[in-house]
Amino acid sequence: MPFPSGRIVLVWLMVSLAVLASAGPVQAQAADRRFIVGASVGNQAATRQRLETVDFELFQEQGTFNSQYKISSDWIFDGGGSMRFWRRAGLGVFVSTFRTTSTATTEAQVPHPHFFGLPRVASGTASSLKRRELAVHVQGQYWLPVRNWLLLTGFYGPTFFRVKQDQVAGIQTAEEFPFEQVVMVGHSAVTASKTAIGYNIGFEATFFNLGDASEPDTILDRLGLAFQLRYSRGTSPVQLKGSDQPALELGGLHVMGGIRVGF
Amino acid sequence: MRTFAPATVGATMLALVLFQAVPTLQEPSGPVQLAATGGFEIRQLDGLVDRMRRNGDLRAVRTENDPLLPGRSHERLAQYHLGVRIFGADISRQTDRGITISIFGTLHTEISVNTTPTLDADEALAAVEEQFDGHMVSEIRPDLMVLRHPTTGVYHLAYRTRGWSSDGLMSCFVDAHTGALLWEYNNLMTQDAVLPCADCTVGQGLGVQGDRKKISARRTAGTFRAQDGLRPSSIVTYDMRGNWSRTWDFVNGLTTIFDSDLAADSDNNWQDGANVDAHTGAGWTYDYLYHRFGRRGLNGNNGRILSIVHPVSRFDLYNVPPVIQRLFHLNAFFCDCIPEGLVVYGEGLPPGIRLTTGQSVTFFSGGFDIVVHELAHGVTHFSSQLISRNESGALNEAFSDIVAVGAEFFMANSGRHPVEKPDYLIGEDVVKPGGLRNLANPSALGDPDHYSVRFTGDEDRGGVHTNALIAGHAFYLAIEGGTNRTSSLSVTGVGAANRAKIEQVFFRAFTQLLPADATFLTARIATIQSARDLFGAGSAAEQAVTAAWTAVGVE
Numbered sequence: 001m002p003f004p005s006g007r008i009v010l011v012w013l014m015v016s017l018a019v020l021a022s023a024g025p026v027q028a029q030a031a032d033r034r035f036i037v038g039a040s041v042g043n044q045a046a047t048r049q050r051l052e053t054v055d056f057e058l059f060q061e062q063g064t065f066n067s068q069y070k071i072s073s074d075w076i077f078d079g080g081g082s083m084r085f086w087r088r089a090g091l092g093v094f095v096s097t098f099r100t101t102s103t104a105t106t107e108a109q110v111p112h113p114h115f116f117g118l119p120r121v122a123s124g125t126a127s128s129l130k131r132r133e134l135a136v137h138v139q140g141q142y143w144l145p146v147r148n149w150l151l152l153t154g155f156y157g158p159t160f161f162r163v164k165q166d167q168v169a170g171i172q173t174a175e176e177f178p179f180e181q182v183v184m185v186g187h188s189a190v191t192a193s194k195t196a197i198g199y200n201i202g203f204e205a206t207f208f209n210l211g212d213a214s215e216p217d218t219i220l221d222r223l224g225l226a227f228q229l230r231y232s233r234g235t236s237p238v239q240l241k242g243s244d245q246p247a248l249e250l251g252g253l254h255v256m257g258g259i260r261v262g263f
Numbered sequence: 264m265r266t267f268a269p270a271t272v273g274a275t276m277l278a279l280v281l282f283q284a285v286p287t288l289q290e291p292s293g294p295v296q297l298a299a300t301g302g303f304e305i306r307q308l309d310g311l312v313d314r315m316r317r318n319g320d321l322r323a324v325r326t327e328n329d330p331l332l333p334g335r336s337h338e339r340l341a342q343y344h345l346g347v348r349i350f351g352a353d354i355s356r357q358t359d360r361g362i363t364i365s366i367f368g369t370l371h372t373e374i375s376v377n378t379t380p381t382l383d384a385d386e387a388l389a390a391v392e393e394q395f396d397g398h399m400v401s402e403i404r405p406d407l408m409v410l411r412h413p414t415t416g417v418y419h420l421a422y423r424t425r426g427w428s429s430d431g432l433m434s435c436f437v438d439a440h441t442g443a444l445l446w447e448y449n450n451l452m453t454q455d456a457v458l459p460c461a462d463c464t465v466g467q468g469l470g471v472q473g474d475r476k477k478i479s480a481r482r483t484a485g486t487f488r489a490q491d492g493l494r495p496s497s498i499v500t501y502d503m504r505g506n507w508s509r510t511w512d513f514v515n516g517l518t519t520i521f522d523s524d525l526a527a528d529s530d531n532n533w534q535d536g537a538n539v540d541a542h543t544g545a546g547w548t549y550d551y552l553y554h555r556f557g558r559r560g561l562n563g564n565n566g567r568i569l570s571i572v573h574p575v576s577r578f579d580l581y582n583v584p585p586v587i588q589r590l591f592h593l594n595a596f597f598c599d600c601i602p603e604g605l606v607v608y609g610e611g612l613p614p615g616i617r618l619t620t621g622q623s624v625t626f627f628s629g630g631f632d633i634v635v636h637e638l639a640h641g642v643t644h645f646s647s648q649l650i651s652r653n654e655s656g657a658l659n660e661a662f663s664d665i666v667a668v669g670a671e672f673f674m675a676n677s678g679r680h681p682v683e684k685p686d687y688l689i690g691e692d693v694v695k696p697g698g699l700r701n702l703a704n705p706s707a708l709g710d711p712d713h714y715s716v717r718f719t720g721d722e723d724r725g726g727v728h729t730n731a732l733i734a735g736h737a738f739y740l741a742i743e744g745g746t747n748r749t750s751s752l753s754v755t756g757v758g759a760a761n762r763a764k765i766e767q768v769f770f771r772a773f774t775q776l777l778p779a780d781a782t783f784l785t786a787r788i789a790t791i792q793s794a795r796d797l798f799g800a801g802s803a804a805e806q807a808v809t810a811a812w813t814a815v816g817v818e
Contacts, residue, residue, distance in 0.1 A: 059465040060477055113465050113493055114477050114546060115679045177494050178553060 033151070036206070037081035038226055038260035044076040044098045044133075046252025052167065058111050063119065065108035067168040071131060074100035076254055078228075082141055082153070090141035092155060096232075096254070098133040104168050110182045113175075122173055124184030129166040130191075133250055135232060136160040137200040149209040151224070151262075156201040161234045161250045164193045198234020198251060206260050224260040229253070293416050294352065294780065297368045298788040300795075309363040312340065312354060319343060321354060329775065330557025331767055332796060334360050337775040342370055345378040347420065349409040350436075351650055351780040357796070365792045369780040376409055376418040380439035387422035390442030391435050395426050410436045412446055413652075421445055425600070427515055427586075432598055448652050449724055460492035468533025470540045471629025472692060476680065478533055478543055487533075489526035489542045494549050496560040497567045500542040502526035502535070505576030505610075507587050513571075514600050514607065526572060537626035541570045541608050544634030547679070551635070551670040552642070554677075555763060556770050561604065561641035568638065569605040572628055577613045593618075595627035597640035604644055606637040611693070622694050630693040631674070631683060632667040639666035646774035647781070654782045656727035661734035662773040664689050668702060668738075669766040672759075687739050702739045705732035706748060712736045713749035714783060714816030733815050734786060740811040741765045741804075747814040754810040757803050764804045768794045787812040 050069040055062055080094030104126045109119040139155035146152055172186035208224040232251035299305040315321040321340040329335035335357060342352035354368030382390065384405045405422035412419060421436040436445045462481045470476055479491040479498075491498035501524045503510045512518040526538040533539045545568050552558040559565045575583060575591035583591070590596065594609045608628040617623050627633050640663050643649050649659035672685040691698030697708065705712040710732035717733060718726030740747065742765045744756030757764055772793035777785060790812070794805035812818060 060467040112477075114479065114550070116475065116477060117681070118678055178550070179493070 033208075033262040034084045035081060035263040036224075036260050038224075038258050039077075039079040040226065040228060040256035040258025042076055042078070042228070042254055042256025042258075043073055044100075044252045044254055045073045046249075047072055048249050048252075050246065050249070052246075054169065056170065059113045061111035061116060061119075063109055063111045065106055065168070065171055067104040067106045067126065069102055069104045069129065071102050072100060073252075074098065076256065078254070078256055078258070080137070082139070084141075084143050088143045090143050090153070092137075092139040092141050092153075092157075094137045094139070096133075096135045096137065098131075098135070098252075100131050101127075102129045102131065103127045104129055106168055106171060106184065106187065108171055108173070108182075108184065110173055110175075113179055120175075120180065120182045122171070122182040122184045124171070124187070126168045126187040126189065129168070129189060130164070131166070132164040134162045135200075135234075135251065137230070137232060139200065149207055151206040151208065153204045153206065155203070155230075157199065159198045159200045159232045159234060159251065161196045161198055161236065162193070163196070163236055163248060163250055164191050165238065165248055166191050167238065192238045192248075194236040194238060194248065196234040196236035196248075196250060198232060200230055200232035200251070202228060202230035202254070204228040206262075208260075208262060222261050222263065224262060226256075226258050226260045228256045228258070230256070293373075293411060294369045294371045296778075296780075296782060296785055297354070297366055297370060298785050299367075300365045300788065300792045305363055305366060308366050309356070312356060312366065315342075316340060319346070324353070327563060327775070329357075329771070331771055332359075335364070335796065340368075344371070344374045344376065344409045347378045347407055347409050349374070350411070350421075350423065353648075353778050353780075355647070355776050355778055357776060357792075364796065365776060365789075367776050367781070367785060367789055368778040371409075371411060371418075374409060374411075374418050376420050377440070378409070378420055380407060380420055380422075382422070382439055382442055384422060387437050387439060387442060388424060391422075391424060391426070391437040391444055394437075394444040395433075395435055395447075405437075407439060408436070410445060414446075419445055427511075432514075432596075432600060448650075463492035464531055465493075466528065466531030466533055468528075468539035468543075469536055470543070471536035471626050473536075474680075476539065476543050478531075478539055479546060480528070480531060482531075483522070487528045487531040488522070489538060491542070491546050494546055495565040496549055498542065498545045498549065498570075499567065500526045500538060500545065500570045500572060502538055502572050503574050505573050505579065507575035507579065507583055507591055510571065510574040510591065510607070511587065514598055514605075516600065535572075537572045537608065537610075537628050540626070540631070541572045541606075541628035541634065544628060544631050545570055545606075545638060547631070547674055548635045548638045548670060550679070551666075551673050555669065555673060555766060558642070558774075561638060562645035566645075567603045568641070569601070569603060570628070571605060571607045572626075573610060574607050575610050577610045580613060580616065593624060595633050595637050597637045597644070599644055604641045606634075606641070608634075608637075618694075620697075622697060624694050625692075627693055630690050631680075632671055632689050632691075633693055635667040635670040636663040636689065639663040642666070642774060647777045648779045649773075649777065649781060650779050651724060651727060653725035653727070654730070655780050656724050657730035658734055658773065658777070658781055658783070658786050660727045660731035661738070662769070664700060664702060664731060664735045665738045665766070665769050665773075668735075669762070669770075672762060700728070700732060700735070702732065702735040703743070703745075704748070705736050712747060712815065716749060733783065733817065737808075737811040737815045737817070738765065738769055740814055741768075741807040744807075750814055750816060752810075752814040754814050755807060756811075757807045761803070764794075764798060765807065767797055768804055768808055771797065783817045787817045 048071040052067045055064050076098045078096040082090050082092035084090040107123045112118040137159045139157040141155045144152040166189045168187050169190040170188040173182045174185045175182040206224045206226040234250040235247040237247045299308045324339040324341050326338045338356045340354040342349045352371050356366050357364045405424040410419045410421040420439040433447045435447045466478045468478045479493045480487040481490040489500035611624040611626050649655045674680040675683045675685040687702040688698040689700040701707045710729045711717050718729045740754040742756045742762045746753045772789040776789040790808050794808045798804040
């Protein structure tokens with residue numbers, strides 16, 4: 001269901017202010033860190049079904065085909081940094097990229113070359129349809145140093161998506177007399193490129209002090225391992241000529257692990 | 264020089280077979296009609312056919328696999344006398360994996376004729392041109408044949424050629440010794456009023472009735488031409504643009520037509536209803552023959568299907584010779600004046616002018632049943648070659664009516680052309696009101712519905728168009744059931760849902776089983792045999808066909 005982007009930003013600001021207002025004293029060491037940068041890799045769990053309908057003209061008559069897409073989970077790469085600017089309140093910006101290749105099942109009603117109102121059904125699959133999502137997640141954060149070696153961070157904020165989605169724009173069919181059957185032999189695809197604003201919400205657990213605690217200034221002391229759960233979501237309208245299509249659903253549940261460097 | 268040979272067939276043996284056991288439809292003298300469908304007699308007759316074939320007295324014309332019954336094949340053999348073909352004498356033999364199932368045919372047994380011609384073909388052609396009141400089709404070379412004169416019963420060695428007279432396309436037989444014109448008959452199969460690639464495209468057009476339909480055309484040099492390149496047969500429609508003299512020359516073999524004569528449209532949105540209906544109707548007929556009977560085009564081998572539209576201008580009605588008026592205004596006809604045959608669709612009458620019956624006549628291609636009827640004559644021409652006179656001629660016309668009705672129902676019931684209202688009327692969309700024939704109730708338009716009231720005069724080649732209704736009505740009764748008005752006999756039809764069975768029974772019998780000189784009685788036996796072959800002995804189809812023929816007095 002589409003979420004108005006203006007409302008997202010407003011909600012994000014209000015939540016951020018609330019987080020800031022509730023910020024309390026920070027524990028030593030962990031609380032001393034003001035900057036954290038890192039990179040993660042994980043999985044965007046987002047199995048989505050998508051049905052597109054496209055109309056076309058053939059043999060003096062309107063035909064139509066439906067493409068059923070299944071966008072599957074795939075790897076996601078994420079990187080960025082956070083800054084604690086006041087007490088436990090922080091601000092983070094992370095950029096993630098998600099790429100996957102999907103297959104669409106296409107079923108077409110193909111007009112008959114000789115008769116009006118006598119369409120034939122053809123079905124086929126369109127493979128190698130790519131989706132690329134580039135997302136910038138801006139986060140208002142709440143830093144909670146539970147232990148000297150454990151930092152929990154909760155976050156919420158807007159996500160700015162840019163998506164490129166290959167779509168089945170046309171089908172190629174082969175047929176011959178008596179024209180009772182039609183075979184789908186190929187398809188043409190176009191790449192739709194759209195931007196959208198959504199949101200992201202989640203938490204991260206970061207484990208520091210991987211090295212010797214008595215040697216606090218080693219690089220290992222600054223390194224941390226992070227586990228993050230993030231949910232981001234956005235929608236973007238996509239419209240091919242002569243088509244009836246739902247908006248693209250973007251993002252998903254991100255389950256990631258990565259490294260962090262704290263300063 | 265071979266002279267004056269007596270009959271060469273095993274006459275004694277043949278007579279033995281014919282008169283002892285085989286159900287024959289024997290005329291008092293002359294040719295023998297054969298109709299054997301089983302038992303001892305068929306084995307004897309089968310042996311006789313084999314012997315005659317070995318002797319060269321029967322020669323294979325063609326053998327076709329049965330598209331409706333796998334394993335069955337139909338062999339058509341023509342009878343020869345001392346190497347010369349006998350007109351109207353042929354045998355059709357149905358086999359099932361080599362076992363003979365049925366034999367129908369006409370054989371001549373007492374031939375006595377000198378088979379060495381005195382005249383050669385050119386001399387014969389010159390002789391007939393002197394006596395014939397019309398134009399000979401010069402491209403058709405005369406065939407040497409043995410003719411049994413239908414009136415005198417005397418056998419002659421004759422050349423057969425064809426020519427146009429005021430009565431139509433005549434088959435002429437001229438004595439090969441004396442050059443005398445022996446006999447002529449009108450071989451024009453008509454629909455008479457009382458008086459398939461890279462450049463393939465799909466356009467649309469409006470028919471004569473204003474119905475919208477798709478039209479298969481080819482794009483050539485920036486224009487769209489009525490050439491169907493999507494079906495296996497090349498279906499072409501020529502628009503003579505009212506040039507009747509050129510049309511006349513073409514059907515007489517005096518000129519040719521070119522691609523520039525093809526019906527054409529500049530934007531593939533066709534507005535000439537006569538062109539649209541002729542072209543689409545030919546394609547639809549191909550579809551019906553293919554889907555219902557497995558037949559590939561008129562000749563069964565995807566031969567070209569050629570139609571001619573606008574052979575004359577409507578408004579030249581009073582400026583053309585009577586023969587042109589009758590043929591090109593008030594007629595549609597199949598003509599074998601070129602090897603693949605062609606159909607010419609009449610132009611009808613100008614607005615406001617009516618027949619003496621008060622009926623108006625529009626473009627003949629505007630009636631889908633008329634289109635199918637004429638093209639079905641092409642099927643007959645390439646299969647049984649039913650001779651277009653007397654009972655065989657009536658069967659020829661009946662077959663065309665039956666196929667026309669079947670195609671109408673097929674198109675409507677399959678959703679291909681929902682505008683079409685199927686019925687048992689012929690020509691009702693062209694000759695209004697009333698149409699030309701009514702298979703459901705022949706007497707409503709003055710045609711016989713029973714053999715006992717058949718037309719026995721000489722007009723219309725022995726009443727081929729009117730007596731056709733006897734067989735056509737039997738077809739109707741076999742499907743729909745009902746009571747014959749003359750005999751008061753009731754028939755239980757197979758029902759409209761099973762109409763395809765009766766269509767197949769008749770089509771198969773008329774194209775595969777019947778000989779060229781068939782009679783109504785032969786047609787009865789052949790259709791019953793066809794029903795047994797297709798649907799089993801005692802089947803509802805066989806019972807309906809049997810009862811229907813009995814109801815119309817053919818038994």
